[in-house]
Amino acid sequence: xxxxxxxxxxxxxxxxxxxxxxxxxxxxxxxxxxxxxxxxxxxxxxxxxxxxxxxxxxxxxxxxxxxxxxxxxxxxxxxxxxxxxxxxxxxxxxxxxxxxxxxxxxxxxxxxxxxxxxxxxxxxxxxxxxxxxxxxxxxxxxxxxx
Amino acid sequence: xxxxxxxxxxxxxxxxxxxxxxxxxxxxxxxxxxxxxxxxxxxxxxxxxxxxxxxxxxxxxxxxxxxxxxxxxxxxxxxxxxxxxxxxxxxxxxxxxxxxxxxxxxxxxxxxxxxxxxxxxxxxxxxxxxxxxxxxxxxxxxxxxxxxxxxxxxxxxxxxxxxxxxxxxxxxxxxxxxxxxxxxxxxxxxxxxxxxxxxxxxxxxx
Ligand SMILES: [Zn+2]
Numbered sequence: 241x242x243x244x245x246x247x248x249x250x251x252x253x254x255x256x257x258x259x260x261x262x263x264x265x266x267x268x269x270x271x272x273x274x275x276x277x278x279x280x281x282x283x284x285x286x287x288x289x290x291x292x293x294x295x296x297x298x299x300x301x302x303x304x305x306x307x308x309x310x311x312x313x314x315x316x317x318x319x320x321x322x323x324x325x326x327x328x329x330x331x332x333x334x335x336x337x338x339x340x341x342x343x344x345x346x347x348x349x350x351x352x353x354x355x356x357x358x359x360x361x362x363x364x365x366x367x368x369x370x371x372x373x374x375x376x377x378x379x380x381x382x383x384x385x386x
Numbered sequence: 387x388x389x390x391x392x393x394x395x396x397x398x399x400x401x402x403x404x405x406x407x408x409x410x411x412x413x414x415x416x417x418x419x420x421x422x423x424x425x426x427x428x429x430x431x432x433x434x435x436x437x438x439x440x441x442x443x444x445x446x447x448x449x450x451x452x453x454x455x456x457x458x459x460x461x462x463x464x465x466x467x468x469x470x471x472x473x474x475x476x477x478x479x480x481x482x483x484x485x486x487x488x489x490x491x492x493x494x495x496x497x498x499x500x501x502x503x504x505x506x507x508x509x510x511x512x513x514x515x516x517x518x519x520x521x522x523x524x525x526x527x528x529x530x531x532x533x534x535x536x537x538x539x540x541x542x543x544x545x546x547x548x549x550x551x552x553x554x555x556x557x558x559x560x561x562x563x564x565x566x567x568x569x570x571x572x573x574x575x576x577x578x579x580x581x582x583x584x585x586x587x588x589x590x591x592x
Contacts, residue, residue, distance in 0.1 A: 248567035256542060258549045258564065287571045290578070291543035292523045299425035299442065304417055308410040311450060315406075345525075 246270055251281045255288060399569055412510035413450055420463040423545055428465055430540045431474055433529045441477070445470040466546070467555045471537055478533060527577035538563055 246267050253259040271275055271278050303310075428445070431437040449456075449469050456465050482560055534556070541547045541555060543561075549563045556563065 247563050252568035252571060253549075253564050256549065256567070283575055284568075284571050287575050287578070288543050290524060291539065291574075292546075296422070296426045296544070297429045297438070299421040300439075303443075304414065304421060306408075307414055307417070307446070311410055311447075314447065339492060 245274065245277055248280070251277065251284055255281065255284055393511060411452060413453055416462045417446070420466060422462050424470060427545060428470055428474075428539060430528060431470070431527075431533075431543060433525060441470060441474055443472050448473060461551070464508075464551050464555055467541065467545070467547075468557075471555060474537075475533065523578060523581045526581055527574050529532045530577050531573055535566050535570035535573065538566035539574065541565045 250259060250267050402514060425442050428442040432438040432441050445466060477580055502545050537556060540553045549560050552563045
C-alpha cells in the first residue's frame with residue numbers, strides 16, 4: 241500500500257466505469273484512506289452530473305422529413321453542371337416535377353398539424369434554422385413547383 | 387398512362403433512380419433513429435443553434451455522400467459523431483478569425499492561463515445553480531474549453547459514449563480519451579466556480 245496519489249485521470253476513469261482489474265482495486269484501496277482523492281472524485285462526479293442532467297436539443301424534424309428532397313435538389317444541381325445531357329431527356333423534367341409536386345402535397349398533408357411552414361429550399365447554402373427563435377425571419381417558404 | 391410512361395423510361399435509368407430512393411430511405415430511417423443525439427452534440431459543440439444547424443446540415447450532406455463507406459455492423463451514431471467532429475474541426479481550422487484554444491492560450495473563461503485554472507481545486511459551487519442557470523452556465527463553460535476536450539466530455543457525459551466509442555470518434559488512443567475527459571472536467575469545475583461567482587456577485591449588486 242502506498243500513500244502516494246494515483247494518476248489523477250484514473251479518478252475520472254473510475255467514475256465512468258472504465259477502470260477494471262488491479263488498477264481499480266488499487267485506486268479503491270487508495271480512496272479508502274486518502275480524503276484528498278475522495279473529495280476530488282466527488283467533485284468530478286458533480287461535474288459529470290451537471291452535464292448529464294443538462295437539457296438536450298432534438299433535431300428539427302421537418303427538415304429530416306424533407307431531407308430526400310433536399311438531396312435530390314443537391315444531386316440535380318450537381319448533375320446539371322456536370323452532366324447536362326441528362327436534362328435533354330424530355331421525360332425527366334415532367335417526371336421530376338410530378339415527383340416534387342406529389343411529394344410536396346403529401347408532405348404538406350403530413351405536416352398540416354404542425355404550425356411550421358413547409359420548407360422546400362434545403363440546399364446547403366440556402367438553409368438556415370427554420371424553427372430557431374433566434375432567426376424567425378429566415379423561414380421563408382419557397383415553392384419549387386415551376 | 388402508366389404503360390406509356392414505362393415505355394419511355396430507360397430501364398437502366400429507372401433502376402438508378404429506385405436505387406437512389408432506396409438509399410435515401412435507408413439513410414433517413416437511420417437518421418430518424420440517431421439524429422437527436424447527433425444534433426445535440428452539434429448544439430453543445432457549436433455553442434448556439436445557428437452554428438449547430440449549419441454544422442448538422444453539412445454533416446448530413448457529407449455523411450450521405452459517403453454513405454457507401456458506412457459499415458452497417460457499426461453504430462450509425464458514432465459514424466455521424468465522427469463526421470460531425472471532423473467537419474467542426476475543419477471549419478475551425480479554416481476560420482482564421484477564430485483562434486483555436488490550446489493549453490498555452492489564455493483561458494476564455496477568466497483570462498487566466500489554463501495551468502493556473504487547473505491548479506485550484508477546492509469548493510464545489512455547482513449545488514448553487516438553479517435549473518435555468520444551469521443551461522446557460524453549462525453552455526458558457528463548455529465554450530471555454532479547447533475543442534478536443536469539449537468533444538470528449540460532451541460525448542462522455544452528455545451522449546453517454548464509452549471510452550472505446552469516443553476513441554473511435556476522435557481517432558485517438560484510450561489513454562488520450564481518459565486524459566481529455568478528465569482535463570475537461572477539471573476545467574469545467576473551475577469554470578462553474580467562476581461563472582457562479584460572477585452570477586451571484588452580480589445578483590447581490592442588483
Ligand atoms: Zn490520494
